[in-house]
Amino acid sequence: xxxxxxxxxxxxxxxxxxxxxxxxxxxxxxxxxxxxxxxxxxxxxxxxxxxxxxxxxxxxxxxxxxxxxxxxxxxxxxxxxxxxxxxxxxxxxxxxxxxxxxxxxxxxxxxxxxxxxxxxxxxxxxxxxxxxxxxxxxxxxxxxxxxxxxxxxxxxxxxxxxxxxxxxxxxxxxxxxxxxxxxxxxxxxxxxxxxxxxxxxxxxxxxxxxxxxxxxxxxxxxxxxxxxxxxxxxxxxxxxxxxxxxxxxxxxxxxxxxxxxxxxxxxxxxxxxxxxxxxxxxxxxxxxxxxxxxxxxxxxxxxxxxxxxxxxxxxxxxxxxxxxxxxxxxxxxxxxxxxxxxxxxxxxxxxxxxxxxxxxxxxxxx
Amino acid sequence: xxxxxxxxxxxxxxxxxxxxxxxxxxxxxxxxxxxxxxxxxxxxxxxxxxxxxxxxxxxxxxxxxxxxxxxxxxxxxxxxxxxxxxxxxxxxxxxxxxxxxxxxxxxxxxxxxxxxxxxxxxxxxxxxxxxxxxxxxxxxxxxxxxxxxxxxxxxxxxxxxxxxxxxxxxxxxxxxxxxxxxxxxxxxxxxxxxxxxxxxxxxxxxxxxxxxxxxxxxxxxxxxxxxxxxxxxxxxxxxxxxxxxxxxxxxxxxxxxxxxxxxxxxxxxxxxxxxxxxxxxxxxxxxxxxxxxxxxxxxxxxxxxxxxxxxxxxxxxxxxxxxxxxxxxxxxxxxxxxxxxxxxxxxxxxxxxxxxxxxxxxxxxxxxxxxxxxxxxxxxxxxxxxxxxxxxxxxxxxxxxxxxxxxxxxxxxxxxxxxxxxxxxxxxxxxxxxxxxxxxxxxxxxxxxxxxxxxxxxxxxxxxxxxxxxxxxxxxxxxxxxxxxxxxxxxxxxxxxxxxxxxxxxxxxxxxxxxxxxxxxxxxxxxxxxxxxxxxxxxxxxxxxxxxxxxxxxxxxxxxxxxxxxxxxxxxxxxxxxxxxxxxxxxxxxxxxxxxxxxxxxxxxxxxxxxx
Numbered sequence: 018x019x020x021x022x023x024x025x026x027x028x029x030x031x032x033x034x035x036x037x038x039x040x041x042x043x044x045x046x047x048x049x050x051x052x053x054x055x056x057x058x059x060x061x062x063x064x065x066x067x068x069x070x071x072x073x074x075x076x077x078x079x080x081x082x083x084x085x086x087x088x089x090x091x092x093x094x095x096x097x098x099x100x101x102x103x104x105x106x107x108x109x110x111x112x113x114x115x116x117x118x119x120x121x122x123x124x125x126x127x128x129x130x131x132x133x134x135x136x137x138x139x140x141x142x143x144x145x146x147x148x149x150x151x152x153x154x155x156x157x158x159x160x161x162x163x164x165x166x167x168x169x170x171x172x173x174x175x176x177x178x179x180x181x182x183x184x185x186x187x188x189x190x191x192x193x194x195x196x197x198x199x200x201x202x203x204x205x206x207x208x209x210x211x212x213x214x215x216x217x218x219x220x221x222x223x224x225x226x227x228x229x230x231x232x233x234x235x236x237x238x239x240x241x242x243x244x245x246x247x248x249x250x251x252x253x254x255x256x257x258x259x260x261x262x263x264x265x266x267x268x269x270x271x272x273x274x275x276x277x278x279x280x281x282x283x284x285x286x287x288x289x290x291x292x293x294x295x296x297x298x299x300x301x302x303x304x305x306x307x308x309x310x311x312x313x314x315x316x317x318x319x320x321x322x323x324x325x326x327x328x329x330x331x332x333x334x335x336x337x338x339x340x341x342x343x344x345x346x347x348x349x350x351x352x353x354x355x356x357x358x359x360x361x362x363x364x365x366x367x368x369x370x371x372x373x374x375x376x377x378x379x380x381x382x383x
Numbered sequence: 384x385x386x387x388x389x390x391x392x393x394x395x396x397x398x399x400x401x402x403x404x405x406x407x408x409x410x411x412x413x414x415x416x417x418x419x420x421x422x423x424x425x426x427x428x429x430x431x432x433x434x435x436x437x438x439x440x441x442x443x444x445x446x447x448x449x450x451x452x453x454x455x456x457x458x459x460x461x462x463x464x465x466x467x468x469x470x471x472x473x474x475x476x477x478x479x480x481x482x483x484x485x486x487x488x489x490x491x492x493x494x495x496x497x498x499x500x501x502x503x504x505x506x507x508x509x510x511x512x513x514x515x516x517x518x519x520x521x522x523x524x525x526x527x528x529x530x531x532x533x534x535x536x537x538x539x540x541x542x543x544x545x546x547x548x549x550x551x552x553x554x555x556x557x558x559x560x561x562x563x564x565x566x567x568x569x570x571x572x573x574x575x576x577x578x579x580x581x582x583x584x585x586x587x588x589x590x591x592x593x594x595x596x597x598x599x600x601x602x603x604x605x606x607x608x609x610x611x612x613x614x615x616x617x618x619x620x621x622x623x624x625x626x627x628x629x630x631x632x633x634x635x636x637x638x639x640x641x642x643x644x645x646x647x648x649x650x651x652x653x654x655x656x657x658x659x660x661x662x663x664x665x666x667x668x669x670x671x672x673x674x675x676x677x678x679x680x681x682x683x684x685x686x687x688x689x690x691x692x693x694x695x696x697x698x699x700x701x702x703x704x705x706x707x708x709x710x711x712x713x714x715x716x717x718x719x720x721x722x723x724x725x726x727x728x729x730x731x732x733x734x735x736x737x738x739x740x741x742x743x744x745x746x747x748x749x750x751x752x753x754x755x756x757x758x759x760x761x762x763x764x765x766x767x768x769x770x771x772x773x774x775x776x777x778x779x780x781x782x783x784x785x786x787x788x789x790x791x792x793x794x795x796x797x798x799x800x801x802x803x804x805x806x807x808x809x810x811x812x813x814x815x816x817x818x819x820x821x822x823x824x825x826x827x828x829x830x831x832x833x834x835x836x837x838x839x840x841x842x843x844x845x846x847x848x849x850x851x852x853x854x855x856x857x858x859x860x861x862x863x864x865x866x867x868x869x870x871x872x873x874x875x876x877x878x879x880x881x882x883x884x885x886x887x888x889x890x891x892x893x894x895x896x897x898x899x900x901x902x903x904x905x906x907x908x909x910x911x912x913x914x915x916x917x918x919x920x921x922x923x924x925x926x927x928x929x930x931x932x933x934x935x936x937x938x939x940x941x942x943x944x945x946x947x948x949x950x951x952x953x954x955x956x957x958x959x960x961x962x963x964x965x966x967x968x969x970x971x972x973x974x975x976x977x978x979x980x981x982x983x984x985x986x987x988x989x990x991x992x993x994x995x
Contacts, residue, residue: 066838066839066840067826067827067839067840068827068838068839068840069826069827069828069839069840070825070826070827070840071758071759071825071826071827072825072826079758081754082754082755082757082758085752085754085755086749086755086758089748089749089752089755090749093745093746093748093749096741096745097741097742097745100712100713100716100737100738100741101738101741103716103719104716104719104734104737104738107716107719107720107722107724108719108724108726108734111655111719111720111721111722111723111724112723112724112726113656113723113724113725113726117723119723120656120723120916121655121656121657121721121722121723122657122721123657123658124657124658124660124717124720124721125658125660125661125662126660126661126662126663126664126714127660127661127717130717131661131664131710131713131714134709134710134713135664135706135710138705138706138709138710138713139706141705142702142703142705142706145702145748145751145752146698146699146702148752149698149702149752149753149754149755150695150698152752152754153691153694153695153698153753153754154691156691156754157691173530207524207530208522208524208525208530209522209524209525209621211686211761213829215758215827218757219686219754219757219758220686220757220758220760220761221686221688221757222686222687222688224615224621224622224687224688225524225615225616225621226615226616226620226621227615227622227688229688230688242827242839244829245829246760246761246762246829246830247522247686247761248450248517248518248522248525248761248830248831249525250450250525250530251446251447251450252446253446253450253831253832253833254446254829254831254832254833254834254835255834257836328836329836349445349446349447350446350447
């Protein structure tokens with residue numbers, strides 16, 4: 018808002034000072050300033066937080082691509098201004114004037130000129146191609162030794178992340194230590210998805226029947242949202258995820274928490290019983306003997322996750338309870354059944370007390 | 384110009400005459416009318432989507448309906464709006480442009496139209512039982528039986544098979560017409576650019592659609608008998624589908640844009656009162672775009688994981704297309720240099736075509752660079768790009784054509800003052816809608832999402848885009864009013880209201896059934912202009928008017944055969960006996976077709992109007 022205020026002030030100053038200029042003489046200065054301010058309002062209102070923009074990279078691949086995009090964009094803008102400028106000038110300058118009914122010069126073409134701009138187009142294309150191939154050759158480099166391997170498995174409509182060397186499995190929230198190259202192997206359990214963290218790297222489709230690879234180095238600590246970008250069915254728009262780029266020390270702490278899993282002391286809590294009976298067939302939590310489910314997302318460390326349902330809602334005890342009661346209210350199409358509401362004649366699997374106990378239990382998984 | 388018909392005119396005989404017509408000008412009207420109707424339906428679908436996306440967490444419609452709408456919007460705009468709009472212009476103009484009485488195969492031409500109409504209706508009937516919801520690209524395995532269990536995908540596959548057959552037949556017809564029915568002196572190098580682009584487009588369809596039709600039949604057997612061509616679980620390859628689909632899908636883009644490029648290449652010179660700058664370069668650019676269009680399909684698949692070699696090759700060829708495209712844009716621009724420009728509605732649409740297509744072309748050049756595409760693909764940046772090409776390009780070109788050639792359709796002119804307001808609203812609305820989508824894409828908003836959460840910085844631009852969409856909808860309501868007014872008005876356009884250069888302006892508005900009273904003789908690529916201003920003889924010689932002209936006879940077999948094909952296709956979903964009936968109808972109808980007499984009653988030369 019502060020920027021907005023400054024812009025409007027600046028614009029009105031321009032309007033005030035333009036008295037001596039030609040603009041003012043034509044009375045355009047003030048209009049121009051007002052228009053500028055109006056455009057400014059719209060632009061700034063549109064800005065603010067842009068967590069998913071490709072314009073502020075926090076990974077080496079996103080930065081590499083931006084370094085290609087910006088010059089290409091400038092070349093395109095220059096061509097655009099030249100062409101559209103020529104069209105506008107021509108429409109004004111060469112417009113028919115009443116009384117001037119003569120036939121304009123009948124120019125059928127000019128081979129020299131046409132060859133010139135054909136060659137000029139080819140040169141521009143050549144420059145673009147060289148820049149592009151330079152970037153492509155860097156992107157094609159295989160990950161070096163010491164890269165952190167993460168196996169990404171896409172599902173309708175959530176993500177599983179496995180760290181095979183660390184024996185860690187998690188869902189929808191990807192932890193990465195800053196500065197360490199990450200070597201991703203992407204596979205799908207059902208349809209085609211696409212894995213995209215705009216701040217970190219270009220996207221990569223996830224195709225069933227094959228394992229795709231991508232690698233990048235996270236360069237800035239922060240939380241970066243991402244989401245599926247290949248249309249994958251009903252809840253495609255709600256297949257989100259987040260990347261947490263953290264310090265190596267914090268990463269180690271997180272890995273340890275994931276490896277340890279549930280505190281054994283919790284095994285006797287009422288929520289643990291509810292979990293074993295109702296949830297464990299689909300979900301698993303490290304450290305709980307009978308929780309073996311492979312269908313739904315791994316829930317180890319669920320208490321520490323910031324969102325639920327693959328980035329659909331912020332995680333609070335209340336939203337977790339709502340999710341358990343009837344997840345399709347939050348994410349239509351979700352495969353998890355509604356456990357807390359009656360379905361026809363079938364009474365709800367969980368009472369409100371069960372849900373409270375379960376939420377308490379899950380919130381302690383951190 | 385009225386034409387005496389041998390039967391008394393009642394509404395019944397009138398309807399029957401439309402059903403059995405084989406006249407290219409009437410088929411053109413049928414194409415344009417039906418395509419505008421489907422354009423309105425597909426446009427309404429987009430308005431529902433824009434309303435849903437106006438705010439984050441929109442609740443107007445659910446994801447299931449949204450996915451049907453965006454799939455049907457894409458399929459409809461491409462296959463049953465822009466393609467038949469182009470086909471309408473092919474029908475209206477090609478015979479007039481080359482000095483022919485009709486197309487080479489008039490009954491096949493009617494067959495193409497009825498197949499298109501039934502295919503399009505069939506596609507839209509899917510809304511009653513669940514429309515296709517896998518995107519216009521229909522990537523398996525999402526579109527396999529396991530993940531799309533309804534009949535929506537069958538409607539998509541069979542509907543496109545019918546529409547594709549229609550396009551293939553029509554392309555053969557126009558290629559043969561252009562090669563064989565040109566008037567004396569109408570060399571290939573003297574053909575109007577529009578007719579050239581019709582020829583290039585016909586070849587694109589001829590080479591692109593057969594492989595696609597085969598691919599979609601494979602997808603159909605995957606779905607109904609459980610073959611596994613594209614199913615990874617059965618050892619199939621989903622990426623194979625993508626190659627086969629985009630081998631049609633990319634040339635299809637040129638099928639949609641080359642004819643409007645042809646329209647603009649006619650409109651700009653007329654109102655600049657100059658010849659097109661560099662006719663040869665423009666024609667050859669169109670041909671080379673057509674050729675290269677077959678070698679760039681995998682730029683739709685940069686993120687699939689084809690590897691750096693494949694991505695590099697397709698990056699390079701895609702960038703090469705920028706050269707002929709750039710040549711076209713520069714030649715159109717140079718046509719305005721030192722001109723005497725009459726600022727009319729068709730001219731405004733044509734010049735905005737050049738500007739907006741340039742924006743779409745330049746953003747296309749950006750994601751031709753495959754690393755940039757890794758960020759932009761499947762985001763709103765692409766939505767912006769494709770609409771600048773297909774709306775700012777194709778639709779604006781088509782609108783220029785409708786205003787420009789309205790006299791040849793109806794004998795009247797559309798209202799110029801309202802037309803300019805229409806242009807202004809459409810131009811403004813278009814840019815407000817699709818301009819911000821570049822920013823949305825850059826800021827990470829993916830395509831094909833029915834909802835988005837707030838806090839992404841997307842809220843304002845989505846609202847702005849929706850506002851622009853409503854402005855555009857308003858402009859099209861105005862257009863509907865202009866067209867209705869233009870159908871009823873009294874004002875006669877005259878034969879040559881725009882001071883045109885090509886042969887259609889040498890005959891009456893609208894042209895008589897037989898088009899020209901005598902065979903035109905062509906001495907340049909601007910025969911009418913050179914007859915008026917160039918000191919050459921006029922292409923039409925009134926003294927040579929022929930007295931014994933026979934036009935092809937009306938026939939109901941085309942609609943009969945088309946109906947048979949529609950039954951055959953629909954029966955695959957509803958009941959196999961229905962398919963059997965359809966197949967019998969096709970064979971019987973085709974046989975009867977070969978047995979009927981094709982020569983109609985003599986058409987009387989108009990005697991006046993043509994050829995001054």
